[in-house]
Amino acid sequence: MSGFQNKIRQIAKDTDKYLHQYFKKQDAKSYLLKPMKYGLFSGGKGFRSKIIVDTGKIFNIDYNLLKALSAAVECVHSYSLIHDDLPCMDDDDIRRGKLSTHKKFGESTAILSGNSLLTLAFEILSDKKLKLKNKIKTELIYSLAICSGHSAMAGGQYLDLNFEHKKVNKLQLIEMQNKKTGKLFSFCCSSSAIIKEKKLSIKKDLSQIGLQIGLLYQISDDLIDVRGNSNKAGKPTKRDITRGKATLINLLGYNNSLEFAYSLKNKITNKIKKYGTKSRDLLESLEYIIHREV
Numbered sequence: 001m002s003g004f005q006n007k008i009r010q011i012a013k014d015t016d017k018y019l020h021q022y023f024k025k026q027d028a029k030s031y032l033l034k035p036m037k038y039g040l041f042s043g044g045k046g047f048r049s050k051i052i053v054d055t056g057k058i059f060n061i062d063y064n065l066l067k068a069l070s071a072a073v074e075c076v077h078s079y080s081l082i083h084d085d086l087p088c089m090d091d092d093d094i095r096r097g098k099l100s101t102h103k104k105f106g107e108s109t110a111i112l113s114g115n116s117l118l119t120l121a122f123e124i125l126s127d128k129k130l131k132l133k134n135k136i137k138t139e140l141i142y143s144l145a146i147c148s149g150h151s152a153m154a155g156g157q158y159l160d161l162n163f164e165h166k167k168v169n170k171l172q173l174i175e176m177q178n179k180k181t182g183k184l185f186s187f188c189c190s191s192s193a194i195i196k197e198k199k200l201s202i203k204k205d206l207s208q209i210g211l212q213i214g215l216l217y218q219i220s221d222d223l224i225d226v227r228g229n230s231n232k233a234g235k236p237t238k239r240d241i242t243r244g245k246a247t248l249i250n251l252l253g254y255n256n257s258l259e260f261a262y263s264l265k266n267k268i269t270n271k272i273k274k275y276g277t278k279s280r281d282l283l284e285s286l287e288y289i290i291h292r293e294v
Contacts, residue, residue: 012046082114156180163246182214
């Protein structure tokens with residue numbers, strides 16, 4: 001996986017560079033820039049950016065354009081993590097090996113910083129310097145808004161909190177994880193088809209692939225929580241059980257969940273292979289999910 005690690009590190013580095021440049025355009029006197037940057041540039045893997053670049057290769061999309069998409073998605077993802085760590089949510093003090101944003105700057109500042117990162121994502125996609133037709137920009141913004149809001153990420157977080165210490169069935173769990181994690185991956189996979197103005201069936205197919213990649217990623221995350229190393233993960237592990245979190249692992253058991261994950265991975269693989277040899281990097285990312293340790 002060394003080749004893969006080099007690729008994902010380079011993509012993360014390029015996305016961070018894009019964001020650092022974008023921050024230079026912001027109001028330097030803003031009191032929220034420091035906590036926003038703290039939550040955003042916190043050493044994340046940039047896996048969502050990797051998925052965007054992988055899918056972009058299928059459609060021969062310019063890398064500079066993919067960096068802009070990645071920057072927007074990383075802003076949304078970081079916003080969700082900042083809010084996810086809050087005492088009223090998952091109450092986590094550590095994120096990626098350092099203090100969570102609310103522990104570093106206070107709860108109110110963390111909330112405002114997360115909100116500001118969310119709006120920054122849409123600022124990036126609507127920027128005049130982004131060389132896309134207004135029609136395409138509008139569709140990208142609409143799609144990301146849907147994937148971030150009450151029927152997706154925010155709604156998934158609501159279900160995650162609401163399901164704690166409750167008996168939840170498999171379909172309910174998959175719905176929650178699709179919304180909380182899968183929907184943003186849907187955007188990562190379908191955004192390239194939006195840019196290339198592909199027919200609706202292709203957009204829907206890639207959106208579904210992204211949804212399933214997100215589900216697989218979440219299951220992998222939950223498996224790491226059960227048997228992973230806290231130092232490698234950059235956050236405390238074995239927290240889901242103690243907090244009464246509803247996960248597939250808690251419902252099905254570790255081995256059955258692992259079996260479910262491999263079955264899901266095979267289904268996704270068959271769907272991706274339809275896009276030919278240019279989908280090799282996306283298939284490589286799929287292998288990374290199933291074998292990752294952090």
